[in-house]
Amino acid sequence: MRDRILYRLTWLALALSLGHHLDHLVRGNAVGWPVTDQVNAFTASLVVYPIIITGLGLYRAGRVGPGFWALVSGGGAAFVAVVHFGPAAVEPPELILDPYQPPVLGWLAFGWLVIFVTVLALTSIYETRLWAQLRQAGHPAADAEAGR
Amino acid sequence: MVATRVGLWVGIQLGLAGLLVLAGAAAGPALDEAAGWWLVYGGLVELGTLGVVVWLLGREGGRYRGLLGPPTTAWQVAVGAAGVLGVSVPAVVFSAELTSAGYGDAAAPMFAIVDLPPWASVVSVVVVPLVAELAEPVAYLGLVLPRLERRLGRSWLAATIVVALWAAEHACYPLLTSGGGGLAWGFAAYRVASVLPFLAAWTAAYYALGRRLVPIMAARWVFNAGTALALALGLIE
Numbered sequence: 001m002r003d004r005i006l007y008r009l010t011w012l013a014l015a016l017s018l019g020h021h022l023d024h025l026v027r028g029n030a031v032g033w034p035v036t037d038q039v040n041a042f043t044a045s046l047v048v049y050p051i052i053i054t055g056l057g058l059y060r061a062g063r064v065g066p067g068f069w070a071l072v073s074g075g076g077a078a079f080v081a082v083v084h085f086g087p088a089a090v091e092p093p094e095l096i097l098d099p100y101q102p103p104v105l106g107w108l109a110f111g112w113l114v115i116f117v118t119v120l121a122l123t124s125i126y127e128t129r130l131w132a133q134l135r136q137a138g139h140p141a142a143d144a145e146a147g148r
Numbered sequence: 149m150v151a152t153r154v155g156l157w158v159g160i161q162l163g164l165a166g167l168l169v170l171a172g173a174a175a176g177p178a179l180d181e182a183a184g185w186w187l188v189y190g191g192l193v194e195l196g197t198l199g200v201v202v203w204l205l206g207r208e209g210g211r212y213r214g215l216l217g218p219p220t221t222a223w224q225v226a227v228g229a230a231g232v233l234g235v236s237v238p239a240v241v242f243s244a245e246l247t248s249a250g251y252g253d254a255a256a257p258m259f260a261i262v263d264l265p266p267w268a269s270v271v272s273v274v275v276v277p278l279v280a281e282l283a284e285p286v287a288y289l290g291l292v293l294p295r296l297e298r299r300l301g302r303s304w305l306a307a308t309i310v311v312a313l314w315a316a317e318h319a320c321y322p323l324l325t326s327g328g329g330g331l332a333w334g335f336a337a338y339r340v341a342s343v344l345p346f347l348a349a350w351t352a353a354y355y356a357l358g359r360r361l362v363p364i365m366a367a368r369w370v371f372n373a374g375t376a377l378a379l380a381l382g383l384i385e
Binding site: 077081084085093097110111113114115117118121122123124125126128129 | 227228231232234235237238239241242245345348349352353355356357358
């Protein structure tokens with residue numbers, strides 16, 4: 001039995017990710033291959049789409065469970081947060097806020113990013129709880145992820 | 149509950165300002181001077197909230213423990229609180245950008261006005277954040293949200309209303325005057341906008357954690373007590 005909320009959260013995160021990549025393309029100040037010939041964080045972040053598509057297939061087939069998704073969501077949240085937030089950010093908020101005119105568009109794009117990272121982190125929490133519940137109940141999907 | 153909290157925030161600050169006026173201060177500066185104590189008199193607001201929660205529970209026959217959700221082990225609290233702190237990071241960044249856009253490099257006004265004697269700083273760090281966690285999230289998420297869900301039949305709508313009301317309440321603490329003499333409505337709007345992502349994230353985390361409140365209370369305590377400590381130590385200026 002696949003979890004409907006997990007599916008919905010995954011699709012929501014996918015839509016938010018697509019929107020954020022669209023924002024990159026509109027701004028044009030932090031893009032890489034395949035739009036330019038430079039390989040950077042933008043290029044690396046595109047790997048999320050094959051991971052999600054493959055993960056959805058494996059989840060439907062019962063080969064992976066919520067533990068896999070917790071790692072994908074948590075890893076995604078950490079990656080986007082490190083790239084955009086904090087003192088070592090390679091693409092700080094100003095890179096999103098400054099190029100847009102009128103400024104409210106910049107705040108919309110930045111708000112989108114904030115919601116995106118928050119949804120990824122919340123999704124990871126939900127999936128971790130689901131995984132822990134399945135392990136506690138001795139569910140085969142959780143056992144498979146734990147290597148048993 | 150919301151009306152009680154707003155009434156307490158406004159009433160206590162006005163009462164304090166009234167005492168200052170009686171002592172000879174002008175009305176405008178007295179309100180701002182009273183606002184400088186919001187991290188301390190907030191404890192009275194939380195005690196009042198706790199009183200209403202206990203009164204409501206007594207009337208309905210419920211238990212305070214029942215408002216905190218399913219039993220939560222120590223490791224669940226620790227892992228959950230770490231997760232809630234992680235979820236709060238985007239809200240911290242959004243709030244910081246909003247402060248920077250509105251006030252430049254200066255500290256946000258609700259922190260800039262705080263000027264407490266040492267004993268009051270100790271109260272604001274040790275006592276108030278603890279009482280706040282026993283009252284504020286329990287009132288909004290443990291008490292108001294489930295009742296609203298039952299009444300409306302739609303969790304997302306109930307959660308949206310709770311977040312909106314919870315954020316709106318923040319416009320009242322503290323009330324500040326503008327240069328023109330009236331209330332600083334721009335600051336009130338900033339206060340609501342800056343706190344909104346935190347409250348939305350914490351309310352969503354409440355659902356993600358299976359309606360367990362203790363990890364959220366623990367994370368919020370770290371956050372609020374840490375902010376009060378940073379203020380007391382002069383790290384926020």
